[in-house]
Amino acid sequence: MNANFEKIAAYIKQHCHADDFSLHIGHVESHETRFAQNRITQHLAGPTFSINLTVAFENRTGSASVTQDDPASLDKLIQTACDIASLNQPDPEFVPSEGPKELPQVQNCDPAAQELEPAKMVDIVQYMIDQAKAFDATVSGLTEKHYSQRMLITKNGFVGYDESTDFGHSMTLKKGTVETKVSYDSKGLARFDQAAEFNRLKEQAISLADKRDMDAAPIAVILRPYALQDLIWYMTWMMDRRMSDEGFTPFTGQMGKLFFGEKFSLYSTLDIPAIKAVPYRDGIASKNTTWIENGMIRNMPTNRYWAKANNLEPNHIFNMYLSGGDATEEQMMQMVPRGLILNQFWYIRSVDAKAGELTGMTRDGVLYFEDGKIRHAVNNFRFNEIPHLATRRILALGPSIPTACSAMLPSLLIDNFNFVDKTTF
Amino acid sequence: MRYLDLAIGKALDLGAEYADIRVQKTSDEVVFLRNLSLKNTSHNVIYGYGIRVFYQGAWGFAHNNVFSEKAVLATAEKAFEIAQLSAKVNKDKQLHLAPERSYIAKYQTPVKIDPFSVPLSEKVELMMETNRILLGYEGIKQAMFYIVSHKDEKLFASTLGTRLELNTQWIDPMVSATAVTDSDSQSRTFDEGGRSTGWEWVLELNLQEKARQIAQEALIKVKADVLGPETRRSLILDPNHLGLTMHESVGHPTELDRVLGWEADYAGISFATPEKLGNYRYGSEIVNFMGDNTLEEGLASLGFDDDGVPAQKWHIIKDGILKEYGSTRDTAMEIGLDYSRGCNRATYYYDQPINRIPNLYLMPGTKPLTPAELIADTEDGVYIQGRGSFSIDQHRLNFQFGGDYFWEIKNGKLHRPLKKVLYKSCNPEFWNSCDAICDERFWRPFGVINCGKGQPSQTARMTHGSAPARFRNIRVGGSQ
Numbered sequence: 001m002n003a004n005f006e007k008i009a010a011y012i013k014q015h016c017h018a019d020d021f022s023l024h025i026g027h028v029e030s031h032e033t034r035f036a037q038n039r040i041t042q043h044l045a046g047p048t049f050s051i052n053l054t055v056a057f058e059n060r061t062g063s064a065s066v067t068q069d070d071p072a073s074l075d076k077l078i079q080t081a082c083d084i085a086s087l088n089q090p091d092p093e094f095v096p097s098e099g100p101k102e103l104p105q106v107q108n109c110d111p112a113a114q115e116l117e118p119a120k121m122v123d124i125v126q127y128m129i130d131q132a133k134a135f136d137a138t139v140s141g142l143t144e145k146h147y148s149q150r151m152l153i154t155k156n157g158f159v160g161y162d163e164s165t166d167f168g169h170s171m172t173l174k175k176g177t178v179e180t181k182v183s184y185d186s187k188g189l190a191r192f193d194q195a196a197e198f199n200r201l202k203e204q205a206i207s208l209a210d211k212r213d214m215d216a217a218p219i220a221v222i223l224r225p226y227a228l229q230d231l232i233w234y235m236t237w238m239m240d241r242r243m244s245d246e247g248f249t250p251f252t253g254q255m256g257k258l259f260f261g262e263k264f265s266l267y268s269t270l271d272i273p274a275i276k277a278v279p280y281r282d283g284i285a286s287k288n289t290t291w292i293e294n295g296m297i298r299n300m301p302t303n304r305y306w307a308k309a310n311n312l313e314p315n316h317i318f319n320m321y322l323s324g325g326d327a328t329e330e331q332m333m334q335m336v337p338r339g340l341i342l343n344q345f346w347y348i349r350s351v352d353a354k355a356g357e358l359t360g361m362t363r364d365g366v367l368y369f370e371d372g373k374i375r376h377a378v379n380n381f382r383f384n385e386i387p388h389l390a391t392r393r394i395l396a397l398g399p400s401i402p403t404a405c406s407a408m409l410p411s412l413l414i415d416n417f418n419f420v421d422k423t424t425f
Numbered sequence: 426m427r428y429l430d431l432a433i434g435k436a437l438d439l440g441a442e443y444a445d446i447r448v449q450k451t452s453d454e455v456v457f458l459r460n461l462s463l464k465n466t467s468h469n470v471i472y473g474y475g476i477r478v479f480y481q482g483a484w485g486f487a488h489n490n491v492f493s494e495k496a497v498l499a500t501a502e503k504a505f506e507i508a509q510l511s512a513k514v515n516k517d518k519q520l521h522l523a524p525e526r527s528y529i530a531k532y533q534t535p536v537k538i539d540p541f542s543v544p545l546s547e548k549v550e551l552m553m554e555t556n557r558i559l560l561g562y563e564g565i566k567q568a569m570f571y572i573v574s575h576k577d578e579k580l581f582a583s584t585l586g587t588r589l590e591l592n593t594q595w596i597d598p599m600v601s602a603t604a605v606t607d608s609d610s611q612s613r614t615f616d617e618g619g620r621s622t623g624w625e626w627v628l629e630l631n632l633q634e635k636a637r638q639i640a641q642e643a644l645i646k647v648k649a650d651v652l653g654p655e656t657r658r659s660l661i662l663d664p665n666h667l668g669l670t671m672h673e674s675v676g677h678p679t680e681l682d683r684v685l686g687w688e689a690d691y692a693g694i695s696f697a698t699p700e701k702l703g704n705y706r707y708g709s710e711i712v713n714f715m716g717d718n719t720l721e722e723g724l725a726s727l728g729f730d731d732d733g734v735p736a737q738k739w740h741i742i743k744d745g746i747l748k749e750y751g752s753t754r755d756t757a758m759e760i761g762l763d764y765s766r767g768c769n770r771a772t773y774y775y776d777q778p779i780n781r782i783p784n785l786y787l788m789p790g791t792k793p794l795t796p797a798e799l800i801a802d803t804e805d806g807v808y809i810q811g812r813g814s815f816s817i818d819q820h821r822l823n824f825q826f827g828g829d830y831f832w833e834i835k836n837g838k839l840h841r842p843l844k845k846v847l848y849k850s851c852n853p854e855f856w857n858s859c860d861a862i863c864d865e866r867f868w869r870p871f872g873v874i875n876c877g878k879g880q881p882s883q884t885a886r887m888t889h890g891s892a893p894a895r896f897r898n899i900r901v902g903g904s905q
């Protein structure tokens with residue numbers, strides 16, 4: 001526990017006389033080295049700190065936040081939140097703060113990431129630049145580390161505290177007209193091997209050297225895990241239980257029904273050490289949750305008000321684990337006559353909220369395969385696609401791998417992915 | 426403030442070639458109402474300082490929220506140490522800062538009624554009443570209203586001798602209604618973006634009247650037809666739509682840092698490369714874009730940027746030809762310019778400033794032309810108001826946009842309302858297809874408050890603007 005947090009919490013408890021309150025404190029120590037075109041263009045370090053207080057008098061609420069913790073700032077914080085609440089109108093959807101909870105034990109910290117020296121981070125950048133130069137290419141990217149502490153206490157007795165670390169390294173290589181990217185994002189450095197990371201980037205770039213023009217049309221795709229990640233994030237944003245129940249999303253009336261493809265299962269889990277799990281959110285303890293099981297919708301993220309109003313259990317997506325299969329990319333290429341392999345998507349946006357339709361583009365390299373073999377690279381494409389319908393066209397899954405701090409995803413072979421336009425590059 | 430001199434003195438003692446300190450207090454008041462429930466009523470302050478050191482062709486930036494002599498000195502030292510680490514990597518490829526003089530100046534956003542002085546109860550009452558109006562329409566299932574009031578109080582000092590006191594603010598009201606039927610759900614939103622002005626703007630807007638209009642339009646939209654297969658048609662785009670299109674397809678590609686590849690790993694690069702300056706036909710001859718950080722009520726009208734460079738006005742595209750970029754002190758010299766256009770901005774005290782889109786707008790047409798005349802002159806097209814879905818590739822060439830409200834135009838008349846319209850185009854086809862722009866009487870600003878860019882990610886603001894304009898022969902159709 002952070003001693004300063006405890007001191008702040010004690011002060012607020014003593015001086016805040018609202019009927020109810022929730023106090024969030026967060027402190028993050030960051031170091032970020034940004035490089036572009038083989039040199040460092042930005043280099044940042046320092047702490048960020050915030051204290052956020054939400055108070056209620058009956059069902060009138062007010063919130064305030066500050067970035068200083070001296071008594072005058074804390075007095076101002078309490079005063080501001082209470083003034084807002086006293087001038088506010090009653091909130092018909094007010095829910096009292098949570099009481100004491102048993103929280104799961106999580107391990108979101110890696111001492112190696114916490115102790116990583118700035119000089120070592122710059123060494124990593126220097127290494128990548130040297131490698132890029134030797135390959136007659138340029139690299140641009142970011143090496144970052146963060147150590148975060150956060151705490152939530154409430155008037156009703158909830159106490160939560162957690163710490164986490166994050167180490168990230170992402171880089172885009174450009175050589176001639178080839179541009180491609182790899183990224184690493186994890187609570188620690190255990191899986192980070194700088195030589196392997198650059199080799200992965202280099203191999204990806206070499207595979208893209210022979211690029212040809214291709215028109216957009218629906219075609220089978222192998223979504224590599226990093227490409228799948230963005231698509232799944234956007235899809236889960238649409239899965240809010242209340243929005244669904246009120247008729248705004250494609251999931252209205254689909255709870256408990258087979259709505260996704262039967263090969264598709266999505267979970268939040270406390271049981272995989274490679275991915276982080278926050279122990280609580282908004283006073284609700286995280287627990288293993290099945291969102292989609294073999295295509296059936298089992299749960300949707302439900303906030304505290306909607307849960308209370310409808311006699312449901314509140315829950316939240318605290319990480320994403322999509323159970324994979326054992327198909328290799330080679331096997332997937334054998335399963336359809338031709339298709340594309342995608343490294344990454346870019347600029348995904350909702351096109352039609354009720355239909356659940358998204359648009360977006362491919363990025364970082366697209367490969368064309370035919371008769372089981374990669375033939376050449378092709379230009380980038382735009383898709384307009386409905387992800388839950390796309391899951392019904394999943395033909396095979398690869399093994400799941402950690403793709404970010406809180407995501408573990410497989411590659412997917414999906415038939416007839418709806419490409420509608422192409423780029424000139 | 427004594428900390429300014431302390432930081433600058435320390436950086437010079439350590440050997441900095443250039444240094445600056447920015448003390449910044451950002452205050453936001455947010456009121457967000459959904460279906461008469463106050464989802465967020467908050468007042469948030471982010472206060473601290475960032476010290477930037479330039480040493481041997483490289484940057485170091487350190488920030489802190491602790492105000493004491495000891496903390497300021499330690500932060501300056503940290504910035505210098507980091508700059509030294511950067512310099513080792515940059516030894517064969519140093520950065521250079523464009524020359525700049527010193528300024529002692531103050532700037533304040535002109536405001537008649539400070540939104541922070543308007544009692545919260547008054548704001549909430551206005552918002553509740555507006556929400557009730559929306560929910561009074563049968564079929565409207567979601568009524569939203571948010572108002573964000575924002576203030577930045579900055580002190581800036583640099584080793585050039587510059588001392589600035591900049592107090593800027595903006596306000597952004599947004600009202601939205603969502604209609605639901607058994608088979609569909611569609612929203613209509615009143616959204617002019619943010620403006621650097623005071624509460625007087627909210628009073629002028631007559632939002633309750635606007636609420637009636639958007640509720641009726643949401644009900645029309647949810648039952649409207651879908652356009653059907655994509656064909657080439659004319660588009661007439663309103664300023665509150667075109668703002669986002671120009672942001673994505675002109676604003677971002679003309680940021681010099683993107684042109685140089687500095688955003689290659691995340692936000693992307695630009696097709697508008699330096700050899701195209703002065704000769705590339707970006708748009709038709711009537712297309713003129715200004716970069717203008719002196720624009721009245723402009724979100725990027727801040728007096729000075731975070732390099733200490735004063736606000737300027739310049740042509741980015743003139744008579745359809747690419748003329749210049751938005752630049753910063755550290756990007757300008759990379760293409761041989763000996764001045765910056767003053768586009769370096771940070772979001773919070775803990776952000777290192779980066780090259781940002783200035784206020785950027787399309788000049789109105791020079792011949793008298795009303796929107797009604799423009800519609801009457803159009804045989805087959807779609808008239809689009811408001812912002813919707815938007816997506817563009819990382820070179821800023823290929824894009825697809827939706828909108829918020831659509832009418833089909835047939836033989837010079839508004840024929841029928843539509844929903845789910847999308848258009849696809851690319852640079853330079855799109856701006857070259859612009860064949861008519863209404864005159865200055867119909868020019869309107871549109872303020873973007875959420876422009877995301879950078880690693881670590883930052884959110885910037887800038888104002889766009891145009892009069893309604895027509896684009897010929899664009900691929901337009903229904904979604905899916």
Ligand SMILES: [Zn+2]
Nearest residue numbers: 672875876877
């Ligand atoms: Zn933007």
